[in-house]
Amino acid sequence: MWLRVNLFNTWLSTAVTLALGYVILRAGIAAVEWGVVRAVWEVPYGPTGIADTASCQSAKGSGACWAIIADKYRLILFGRFPYDQQWRPAIVVLLFVALFALSTVRAVWRRGLQTRLIQRAAIAGAMLIVLDNLADFLALIAQIGFGLDVLRSFSLLFSVLATLNFIGKWVLTLGLLFLWPAIGVWVATLAVIGMLMFGGVLGLTPVAVDYWGGLPITLILATFGLAFAFPLAILVALGRRSTEMPAVKTLCVVYVELIRGVPLISVLFMASVMFPLFMPPGINIDKLLRAQIAVILFAAAYLAEVVRGGLQALPKGQSEAADAMGLSYWQKTAFIILPQALRLVIPPLVNTFIGFFKDTSLVLIIGIFDLLTMGKVALSDPPWQSFSTEIYVALAVVYILFCYGMSRYSRGLERELNSARGR
């Protein structure tokens, strides 16, 4: 009965079913034959450790050479990170996944224990961090102006400040864990991730950024990019909606429209070739950081438009009622407007996140070793050069796993929100 209604309803439907069924069957059989039956899973290695890919070459065209994945998966996933230290990026990837998974749990986003003492401790911690960074910045300017000698006489002060900065970070993280568990968890996890990648503390070997690569780079670019772009996006969206500050509004409009009008590549090119010209001589900012800044600025413009959509969807009465209660602009925004506006736009926000996760692959063009670039690097090894299809299929599977997870979450949320609205 089900077959009759859904597959063989009319003559046309029957014809479509038969034609599609035939094509799917043929394609499925061909795929299984290529990917499983005739696939080569292992190749012998010569005495010098060079793979002998003759069996793969002979199967080429009829069977997949999965041996390339077995040979290269650590290079692709972790890049040129020192081989014996690769458990570190592996844990980083797991931490990222755990962080994403935890963030989907509603209860984590509740307010935590908000006592005056903890609030003050967190603020004090934050101020210690700012103080140290400020001192570093002043030292940098002094260094350009007066040379290195001036700094020597203040070395004790700097080491004290650095220690205070370290303490401040712990106090702030612990404080945030109590105040807003979700934000605390994010800060703590990102700090641990930084520690694992950089090394240099707790007896971990330091690893220079040049040696990072693979999946952690993709996850870092996407996660840090969105974590920093989101607050910026909220500010820009609020600025664009501002009625009392026409100059700020113009600034925000120009920023958003300019960024949205050009491709991401041009912004990345800017980061890679123009940014070094912007800096005073003698200061070199790492390429990865420059790309990260480009991704943040680019993502913020798109997220700002999504957030603005939420702000516009909110009835005007909410804002007017808050004004009537005598709330200040920031109180109104933080406690009345944003919580409602952001809830409305969670599904499009997640879609934007998915888009940016995929778009981080564009850093390939400016030579940063993310997941996709490492796939190409793996293909440059002479014995394996002709097995690009296998590598690209494997990379696609990794991207699909992450994106599909996110889109499932987004659709679940959408259904939840729609059912609530339907009542």
Added chain:
Amino acid sequence: MSAPDPRLIRARKAPKRPLRLSWADPRFRAVIWQVIIIGIVLAIGWYLVANTNRNLSARRIATGFGFLERVAGIPIGESLISYNPAEDTYGRALWIGVLNTFKVAGIGVILATLLGTVIGIGRLSSNWLLAKLTAFYVETIRDIPLLLQLLFWYTLLQGLPAPRQAWHIGDAVFLSNRGIKIPSLIWEPAHSWAFVMLLIGAVGTWVWNRRARAQQEATGLRPRLWPVALALMVIVPGVVWAAMGAPTGIERPVLRGFNFQGGGTVSPEYFALLMGLVLYTAGYIAEIVRSGIQAIAIGQWEAAGALGLRRSAILRHIVLPQALRVIIPPMTSQYLNLTKNSSLAVAIGYQDVVSIANTTLNQTGQAVEGIAVIMAVYLTISLAISLSMNWYNARIALVGR
């Protein structure tokens, strides 16, 4: 004089208070904040410009757009206008890049719309297999980065046999790692004239169609359109073509040495880029079409069904015209995305404007100007597409009574 009827007094705006120079006045605060923010932005901008100028003079890099007049010397594989690397300027090379961008984006938009609409309607099909298959396509294609897809198609095309062992259909179409070779028409004046007549015929048909609609609204009877269209758009150009000698010269690609000579070529770079862009964007367009159709209330379908219209007629005459209103704004942003994504050409060696500007800035070292060119081109395209789509959107918007 009696007091005016209170209902006739129109609400007046509250009088504007004078600006007080006090922190308690919100308007004064707003002014101060704006001055501070703009000041910070200007200071950062000035700092960056000053650094850039210092760095440029330290590295002896020229500034300004004078390089546009200099001989480029960039080899360009495919171009819609004539180009000689030994003589032509950077300006012309960049213009070729712009034309190449248009070539891939224009065709890409048309193909992606067609494919996306078919898939979007397929997702709503009552045929279970078709609906599931198109849903699977949409879900998968949207989860794979476009750059990965482009690289995949490009290496796949490069893996094709060499021209000597090319796959071929008869003696006319050849598929090899040098691209697709197809026979081309030897263009003669007769073809140009026939084409001109076709354009005139199209305009004539459009005018006839308007008259026919006016007559239908006046009398209820609609004159036939197709005989006029046939006469104006097929017969007249055909007669012109035949009167000028009916030239039918066709040039076939012929294998000479290591490559083909003659005929038309679709380069592997162009084909990979076009295919990647179309397949990827079609996934998004399908979703837009689907949600647009689903946004039409079920009552519209039922009412049209009650009038005895077939399903295809309902879709064409009742649902699509209404759905277009929902579809057009997100569709515009997809067209813009496709155009912007065509800049990924640089990764597979198709010479669009980004690729040529990149080569230019590497040769001249003038990074600021090179990136300014890229941004100017894309901003112009974005603005033009948004404006024309806004115009179209306003035209088809629901006119309230």
